[in-house]
Amino acid sequence: MTQLMQAIVLGLLIGGVYALLASGLTLIFGVMDVINVAQGALIILSAFITWTLWRELGLDPLLGVLVTTPAMFVIGYGLYKATVQWISGRPASMSVLLTFALALVIEGVMGIVWSTTYHAATPSYVNQSFRGAGLYFPKAQVFGCAIAIGVLTCLYVFLRATWLGRAIRAVSENVTSARLVGVNARNVAALTFAIGVATTGAGGSITAVLYPFLPGSHYQWISRLLGIIVLGGMGSLPGAVIGALLLGVAETMTVTYISPRWATMVPYAVIMVVLLARPQGIGGAKLREDVVV
Amino acid sequence: MSERAALSRATESGAFSLVARHGLRALVAAALLGLAVYPLVSDNLYYQNMIILSLLFAIMGSGWNIISGFGGYVSLGQSVFLGIGAYTTALFSLRVFEGASPFWFPPVSAVVAGIFAAVVGSILMRTRGHSFVILTIAFLFVMQLVTLNWSQLTNGNHGLTLPLPRWDRDYQYWPFYYFLFGLMLMSVALSYWIRRTKFGMGLIAIREDENKAASVGVNTPIYKVLGFVASAVFIGAAGGVYAYYLTFIDPRGMFDIVISVQVVLAVLIGGRGTIWGPILGAFILEPLNEITNNEFGGGSERLIFFGALLALVVLVLPRGVIPSVAEIFTRRREKRRAALVGARIERKPLRIEAREERAELRPATGPLLEVRDVEKRFGGVRAVDGVSLAVEEGTITALIGPNGSGKTTLFNLMDGTMSLDRGQVWLEGRRIDRLPPWRRAHLGMGRTFQITRLFRQMTVLENVVAPLGSFTWRQLGADAVSGPEAERAQELLDFVGMGRFAAQRAAALSFGQQKLVELAQVLMLDPKLIMLDEPAGGINPTLIEHMADMIRELNRRRTTFLIVEHNMPLVLGLCDPVLVLARGKCICEGTPEHVQADPAVLDAYLGEDFVVEQRTGVEA
Secondary structure, three states, X not given: OHHHHHHHHHHHHHHHHHHHHHHHHHHHHHXXXXXXXXXXXXXXXXXXXXXXXXXXXXXXXXXXXXXHHHHHHHHHHHHHHHOHHHHOOOOHHHXXXXXXXXXXXXXXXXXXXXXXXXXXXXXXXXXXXXXXXXXXXXXXXXHHHHHHHHHHHHHHHHHXXXXXXXXXXXXXXXXXXXXXXXXXXXXXXXXXXXXHHHHHHHHHHHHHHHOOEOHHHHHHHHHHHHHHHHHHOOOOHHHHXXXXXXXXXXXXXXXXXXXXXXXXXXXXXXXXXXXXXXXXXXXXXXXXXXXXX | OOHHXXXXXXXXXXXXXXXXXXXXXXXXHHHHHHHHHHHHHXXXXXXXXXXXXXXXXXXXXXXXXXXXXXXXXXXXXXXXXXXXXXXXXXXXXXXXXXXXXXXXXXXXXXXXXXXXXXXXXXXXXXXXXXXXXXXXXHXXXXXXXXXXXXXXXXXXXXXXXXXXXXXXXXXXXXXXXXXXHHHHHHHHHHHHHHHOEHHHHHHHHHHHOHHHHHHOOOOHHHHXXXXXXXXXXXXXXXXXXXXXXXXXXXXXXXXXXXXXXXXXXHHHHHOOXXXXXXXXXXXXXHHHHHXXXXXXXXXXXHHHHHHHHHHHHHHHOOOOHHHHHXXXXXXXXXXXXXXXXXXXXXXXXXXXXXXXXXXXXXXXXXXXXXXXXXXXXXXXXXXXXXXXXXXXXXXXXXEEOOOOOOHHHHHHHHHOOOOOOEEEEEEOOEEXXXXXXXXXXXXXXXXXXXXXXXXXXXXXXHHHHOOOOOOOHHHHOOEOOOHHXXXXXXXXXXXXXXXXXXXXXXXXXXXXXHHHHHXXXXXXXXXXXXEEEOOOOOOOHHHHHHHHHHHHHHHHOOXXXXXXXXXXXXXXXXXXXXXXXXXXXXXXXXXXXXXXXXXXXXXXXXXXXXXXXXXXXXXX
């Protein structure tokens, strides 16, 4: 029983972090119909920046969020302006190919700058835990989850309460109508992409503490994130949060009860089952069916 | 321009002028000859290796091109078949027939890859667009993980070592070289064959518009799954040869997404949807691969190079070298025909036999089409809420109703584009609401769309030939456009007045012209019932008259019509009976006069406070 509870607690803690990581991907997809395959590589990039700041300047990795978030925002804006904006309106596969290409370039750059070996930011609290109710609550995970929840709350409030947030939601509902009522859809798309990438700032900083990483780790991350947003319903932010928590628990359960070797399989299994059985995911209801694809 | 010339040009379907074609043929032949004799005249192993890897990429690209270039289903996991092929050959030569030369097993690899593709394809291809792309990636990684973790069979992480080649060193890599060369020729032959058969035409129709393809009778699941199988078999065989060539395979190297992406990149460079594009692309990409390996020692720099190249190709040259060059030739050729775009629409009488003969075969029991208590919900909205209606044979029945009353949804339910939540649809006394769209087309139901949906990259003639009145396995191998089919299509085009446009690309036509071609396309199926969704919507008054004339003429030949239309003068002059749909229900049925006088209809169109004196407004 304790083992089960422990698995669930760890799953939920890591699920909170996953939710933050997936939020950017789902936000970008919702607004511009682009699956940003480079999101995983951007997380690793942020993790490397965090690692360097920690190593060279002694900045706590979790405080690194304050640096990486604006840095990733700028990078996201630049990537959009340089590449992504030119493929709007082209078939889905082209945007996947383009962002995949970006992921390869980022992976290569990271390999040159930081080498292709495992890195990990290990501040003093990394091996400490809170204890309560007979369970362990690893400090790094608790802090990471708290930061993730904080950033997600900011994001949610921003989307709900600001003009730009409303514009983003409007564009994700219906681009044409949003244009008609005076939303500059191009600018909104650029800012959404930048904000979506900015979430990898905080996400990457937390990741740097929780897992060892190397440039090639981005495949693992992007598959996990895809699993989450597919499960939650692509484009839905609340769906992504639920999907993330479920996937976090599913992974820790697999590690606890089956084998860590098969834990990497969980996101793929989720992707396959959900896309084939309920393509709209948990969050998405089918309100209308477009016959024209 | 004579009709014959139009025909031959339309069937040519390629984009090169004859002269350019001959020149290119010579070039291709010379290149192939060069490849065939190269190992005999040079003992440079570095270049032999480079060509062997190019051949591998060419085979993979050629395969990928079938499902993704022709069929439009972009797979980023195509190297899964390389891995499956490699492991099949390795396991057979190590575990099953110990000591046998691995060269016996690539055919087995091909079969195993084909079976895999059939099973996986029939599951994955129920999704489209983003979902399909993601699933192919996921499938690749799943297979990698399975191979890694099933270590009793595959030796997991440590990989498998195959026996070393036993032939004399004087023969260098020849056996690998010629094996792959042969496989490449077979891949190209397969692509060529597919491109000129109904199979390939169906795949292209699916790429252009899958629902439309199904509605004109293309058995889309079979076409797609077979396309996936065709794209996998030679990759599987090549995987077997590749495993032997490397003599060592491991899961990460064999189920490698970067190889998948490089294959896609090669085809994009060469030209997607062309026969030789993948081959050209492979022979451009692989040497680049070698150069980057030598210059930068592989690794990170190589990733940057290929990532940047892929981004550049996607952004700047998404159509590839061959189509872009072909475009230049086409432009030059079409300059002379530019005047045709403004050509008049001239109709010719229809020589097709009337339906009478066939009509006698059917006992006159009940209506031709019957809809019983049909319902369709979108979330909480009941778009169609318990509609029952019947279309009698030989009539021109109208279906009218205010915007949003569920007319088009009802059409989609009747032809199977959407599945219904409740109710039944019967055609000629046969229940069809569980049948897929193409079966309904085979049974004699044809429809057009409110916003025309032609296969945009096909010529007008190909568009008209694309519909399939039945499905047989033999059909897959039939000529894409046979002589009689082309003749009949030309006749139908003449009938709708679009005969002179046969060789034009469908995308180049105006909206009204597209409506006419879409009608000809449906007529190709020789349907008993034609459902027209707003035939007069968005076209000029002359064309509307022209459309009405054709409908009357076809109706005299005993084709039944069901027409959704907002143009009241047209409906009242052409149709009898008229059915009225409002808020998802059928509220009135009868002659045009009866419907005009029905207060419920006036209420539905104009609201409760409508005053009777304004009634003339409805008619105008």
